[in-house]
Amino acid sequence: MDQYIEYLPVIIPLFIIQIILSITAVIHVIRHPNYRFGKKRVWIPVVLFIGFIGPFIYFIFGRGDD
Amino acid sequence: MRSYIVFTKKELIEYGRTYKFFILFTIFIALGFMNPLTAKFMPKILESFMPEEIEIQLPPPSSLDSWAQFFKNVTQTGLFVAIIIFSGMMSREYEKGTLVNMITKGLPRQTVILSKFTASTLLWTLSYWTCFVITHIYTMYFWKGETVLELATSTLFLYLFGIMLISVLLIGSTLFKNSYGGLLFTGGFIAILFLLKLSHKIDNYNPLQLANQNINLLSGNLHPSELKSPLFVCCTVIILSIISSILIFDKKQI
Numbered sequence: 197m198d199q200y201i202e203y204l205p206v207i208i209p210l211f212i213i214q215i216i217l218s219i220t221a222v223i224h225v226i227r228h229p230n231y232r233f234g235k236k237r238v239w240i241p242v243v244l245f246i247g248f249i250g251p252f253i254y255f256i257f258g259r260g261d262d
Numbered sequence: 263m264r265s266y267i268v269f270t271k272k273e274l275i276e277y278g279r280t281y282k283f284f285i286l287f288t289i290f291i292a293l294g295f296m297n298p299l300t301a302k303f304m305p306k307i308l309e310s311f312m313p314e315e316i317e318i319q320l321p322p323p324s325s326l327d328s329w330a331q332f333f334k335n336v337t338q339t340g341l342f343v344a345i346i347i348f349s350g351m352m353s354r355e356y357e358k359g360t361l362v363n364m365i366t367k368g369l370p371r372q373t374v375i376l377s378k379f380t381a382s383t384l385l386w387t388l389s390y391w392t393c394f395v396i397t398h399i400y401t402m403y404f405w406k407g408e409t410v411l412e413l414a415t416s417t418l419f420l421y422l423f424g425i426m427l428i429s430v431l432l433i434g435s436t437l438f439k440n441s442y443g444g445l446l447f448t449g450g451f452i453a454i455l456f457l458l459k460l461s462h463k464i465d466n467y468n469p470l471q472l473a474n475q476n477i478n479l480l481s482g483n484l485h486p487s488e489l490k491s492p493l494f495v496c497c498t499v500i501i502l503s504i505i506s507s508i509l510i511f512d513k514k515q516i
Contacts, residue, residue, distance in 0.1 A: 206400055210295045217288050248292055255281045
């Protein structure tokens with residue numbers, strides 16, 4: 197484990213960015229329940245579990261117009 | 263001039279409200295953190311994939327590897343994401359008919375094009391250089407004292423290449439009413455650049471060099487002055503694209 201401590205200054209911010217991205221996306225999925233395709237129960241796991249790609253796909257392709 | 267500033271502001275606000283800026287920016291920040299990390303971990307990852315019988319000697323990662331990751335990730339992931347995000351620049355406005363009102367009320371057509379270009383270039387600038395600064399800080403942190411040659415020039419070249427793609431996307435997006443049209447247009451443009459690589463003579467002028475030769479610049483295998491002609495072609499393409507987008511949009515029925 198010791199050898200990974202050196203990398204913490206990079207891993208922690210990366211992790212935080214990931215969390216921010218996922219949470220923003222989840223909030224948006226819940227608050228705006230009209231999507232271009234897909235359903236809420238599909239989007240929530242996609243946005244939460246598919247790294248950076250999930251939120252990206254949601255905001256660019258899946259997000260419905262307000 | 264006032265309408266230009268107002269319309270550019272409106273564009274920027276739109277990028278903010280549609281979360282496009284947020285996505286582009288966070289992805290570039292993430293790339294910035296990932297570059298040095300992948301470079302540092304790459305030998306370990308390779309080792310774990312190798313069968314035990316094969317002994318390979320990998321040199322310890324250097325700051326050059328970190329920058330190699332930067333140029334690889336920005337050209338492959340970063341530019342890809344940026345182009346997808348900007349792909350609807352004009353075509354979305356056609357689809358929704360949101361421009362009709364403003365143009366009939368006296369907004370000059372060229373202002374629309376110039377503002378669109380300015381806003382997307384601003385976003386690209388901010389994201390790209392943030393990514394650069396983060397990678398730079400961590401490369402200095404992990405590889406203290408190691409320096410690479412021509413870092414500023416090399417990153418500037420890739421930055422200009424990005425602007426060129428945005429300007430080409432602007433023509434594509436102005437031409438087609440569907441946002442996939444713009445994407446295909448830019449894809450075709452990149453495909454042509456790759457095809458031109460086959461011919462040695464033309465390749466000396468190929469702007470693709472600005473995105474491909476960065477590592478050679480950093481390691482000193484190539485001097486920036488050798489990329490003068492691609493740089494010239496790149497700037498010409500940017501200017502011509504903007505002018506032709508204005509001309510196309512002038513004739514376009516919206």
